[in-house]
Amino acid sequence: MSANAKDELKTDTDITRIPSSRQHSSRFPYVHKVGKPPKQNLLTELMTSFKETFFSDDPLRPFKDQPKSRKFVLGLEALFPILGWSREYNLNKFKGDLIAGLTIASLCIPQDIAYAKLANLPPQNGLYTSFVPPLVYAFMGSSRDIAIGPVAVVSLLIGSMLQDEIDPKNAVAYRRLAFTTTFFAGIAQMMLGIFRLGFLIDFISHAAIVGFMGGAAITISLQQLKGLLGIKNFTKKTDIVSVMRSVINSAHHGWNWQTIAIGISFLAFLLISKYIGKRNRKLFWLPAIAPLFSVIASTLLVYLTHAQDHGVQVVNHIKKGINPSSVDEIYFTGEYVSHGFRIGVVAGMVALTEAIAIGRTFAAMKDYQLDGNKEMVALGTMNLVGSMTSCYVATGSFSRSAVNYMAGCRTAVSNIVMSIVVLLTLLLITPLFKYTPNAILASIIISAVVGLVDVEAAKLIWKIDKFDFIACMGAFFGVVFISVEIGLLIAVSVSFAKILLQVTRPRTAILGKLSRTSVYRNIQQYPDARQVPGILIVRVDSAIYFSNSNYIKERILRWLNEEEEKLKQSSQPKIRHLIVEMSPVTDIDTSGIHALEELFRSLLKRDIQLALANPGTIVIEKLHSSKFADLIGENMIFLSVADAIFTFAPKTTEEA
Incomplete structure (x- = not known):
């Protein structure tokens, strides 16, 4: 040696x-x-922990050793990702985005009108929400597949929480509170992204989300019995007991057979279309265009038969024109500011959770990275701008995003195409919805949310973790039997309880x-x-x-x-x-x-x-x-x- x-x-x-x-x-x-x-000294240890918590992705890495002019360009691209990927954009990508945009537009127009009613807002506000927010997101968002607009769960949440503060019959005050809610939802989402606090939404477990979404789907479907059965006097409560009591009490004098015939027949058509689309992926366009076809067919049917004279409730009027300014309608002072802030934060967090989950799902399928903090800033900005242009809380829609993905979208340009179609609808077509029956809107909502009840996911949760199943069922029954807010509270509480139990x-x-x-x-x-x-x-x-x-x-x-x-x-x-x-x-x-x-x-x-x-x-x-x-x-x-x-x-x- x-x-x-x-x-x-x-x-x-x-x-x-x-x-x-x-x-x-x-x-x-x-x-x-x-x-x-x-x-290690204390400062080094604290800085390491701080960096791993808030800056694990090292967002400043691209700026290192770059000249000032290049740093400015990189800064703009970080804020507006469209400036980066647009340089490689070509006609082949545009063809995919054009087809996808037209397809999701055909789906979103009837859904927007229906979801606005779910939030107790005029139908045009639903269309407004699919015009401005998707444009903003297209410039600032980092997801290629997510389709932006109003969604059923957030619409129900806003509608149920707002009506506890202001009667929807007081249309002006109710609408102002809705815009205030959207304003604070955007602020909350932006702040989470700016201060890189996106990890907070991970505290809501997957099991709790499955239960909450399933309960919300049941509640939303029950709420649509009013439109599906033609009931005029309906409870404002969302729990299953109150809804079924209202339905039973109105059975003798409140149901309308013409409305039931329209609603049930088109609901069957929508569900069959969705089933065919799932069985044959090449026919994905069938469930996408089925809602718009149903609206056109039912509207024509009511117009020709004068069914509105026989008790069939119709939309009546959708205001024509693009989004009017609503800056002056937001409550910045007074008693409703605190209500708007509270509801906005809750709605913003739910919307954010849904959007991030959808974005990550499709990013994983296409094998690209999604920057969660950038997404929060983009979603917050679009809702902030939306609150000033007569929109309510928008987020990523799973059904529309799935259609967008299957239609072959390549970039966020599909959102721009969808927005342009909605713009043309607002400018030219809205008077044609005058005879659209409420029953068809109820059918569209039910067919859209039925997929949120994920029985297979609940079975898997039961097999994997019994405590997770308790969280899932707690959220589900809380939404169905008490209220959406209580169900959400149970979901969050059980998720935290599980963390505490595992830690202690x-x-x-x-x-x-x-x-x-x-x-x-x-x-x-x-x-x-x-x-x-x-x-x-x-x-x-x-x-x-x-x-x-x-x-x-x-x-x-x-x-x-x-x-x-x-x-x-x-x-x-x-x-x-x-x-x-x-x-x-x-x-x-x-x-x-x-x-x-x-x-x-x-x-x-x-x-x-x-x-x-x-x-x-x-x-x-x-x-x-x-x-x-x-x-x-x-x-x-x-x-x-x-x-x-x-x-x-x-x-x-x-x-x-």
């Missing part, structure tokens, strides 16, 4: 030779010490050795794993914080007591060593250190040696900083469970 090699071996502080009595083992000739990382009551496990290996695994998962005589190995599957440190200490002691009771009954040797496997422990705080100190002293009284295995960088640094490493002894902190076992029970290791 060369002199340099000998010097390297002598100065290697991470390897300790086992005493000569143990050197005959070829499997474990060395026990490695746990490396002690260099200590983390999992622990007893480990055993798999035969013919140096691997130690959970004995419940691997029944063949054999525990080492005289040694108890416990794994902690969580960071150790003030919220769970006392529980972890007590749970380890309970494991110890249970094992000692078993050993006593079987007359086996007592436990002399307790090894805590700490590889899953990502962090530890002061309370966690104190809990380990208490555990060490408690074990010391019972003549049991505590050892730690494989603590991570942050954990080992804190163990040294707190002097706990000195208390337990540095030779009791091991790189792996196998090293600890070899130190405490070499004969057992060699036999295995």
Whole structure:
């Protein structure tokens, strides 16, 4: 061996030779010490945490080492992504966007009119919302596939919450509060993006969203019984009990058979079209144009038969012309500002959650990255501008986005095409909707939201996680039996409760050795794993914080007591060593250190040696900083469970 090699071996502080009595083992000739990382100062640690939380994507990276002129261009492209991808735009892409835009326009026009009624707003406001917001999003959004406009769930949420503050019959005040709500929804969404707080929406679990959407779909469908059955006096409440009571009470004198015939027949047509479109992807255009065809056919039917004279309720009038300014109608002072702010934040968060989920879904399908914070700024800006142009809260529509995707959209230009078609509709066609029956709008809404009831997703949630299923059902029944707001509150509350439960009551496990290996695994998962005589190995599957440190200490002691009771009954040797496997422990705080100190002293009284295995960088640094490493002894902190076992029970290791 060369002199340099000998010097390297002598100065290697991470390897300790086992005493000569143990050197005959070829499997474990060395026990490695746990490396002690260099200590970081507080400012560096805080800056690292701050960067990982808010700037993990390093948004300033493209600007580094660039001239000022280039930085200005990059800044504009960051704010308006269309300036970047438009340079590569060509006729082939435009063909795809044109077809997709025309297809989603045929779907959005009847939906917009229907969703506006769901929000208790004039039908033209629904069309306004599919004109200005999609244009703004096309310039600022980063998703290529999302289709912007009013959606059923947000429309219901706004309608149910606004009518609790102002009677929809007071049309002017109600409309002003709707614009105020949209204004604050846009502000809330923008602030989340600007301050890079998008991670907050991830606190609402997928299970809670599935339950909330399903409950909202049921509630929305029940609300449409008014239009589907031709009922004039209908409850303002959204819970299933109140709605069904209102339907039953009106059965003798409030139903209209002509309305029922129109509504049920076209609802069947819409559902069959949707079924055919799902079975044959080449016919995706059929369910897309079915709503517009239904509106045209039913309107013509009412006009020719004069059904409005026989009790069939119709739209009557849609205001002609483009979006009028509504800046002066927003409440900036007075008692309704607080109501607008509260409802706006709730509606904005729901709209944001839906849009981000849709955008991420289609981005994954086409394999491109979606910048969540940019999306929030884009969505917030479009709602802010929309509130000033007679729109209410807009977001990404799943049904329209799916049609947009299947129609072959290539970029956000499909939204621009859709907006132009809506503009032409507002300028030229709106008087033709005069005889459109309300029943057809109810049918369109029901056919659109029926897909939100995802039974298969609920079954999967039940199989995977029972607590998730409770969250799902809590949100579902909260929406159906109480109100949309309460259902949303339950969804958020259960999601947070799950987080708290997992943080305060983390999992622990007893480990055993798999035969013919140096691997130690959970004995419940691997029944063949054999525990080492005289040694108890416990794994902690969580960071150790003030919220769970006392529980972890007590749970380890309970494991110890249970094992000692078993050993006593079987007359086996007592436990002399307790090894805590700490590889899953990502962090530890002061309370966690104190809990380990208490555990060490408690074990010391019972003549049991505590050892730690494989603590991570942050954990080992804190163990040294707190002097706990000195208390337990540095030779009791091991790189792996196998090293600890070899130190405490070499004969057992060699036999295995």
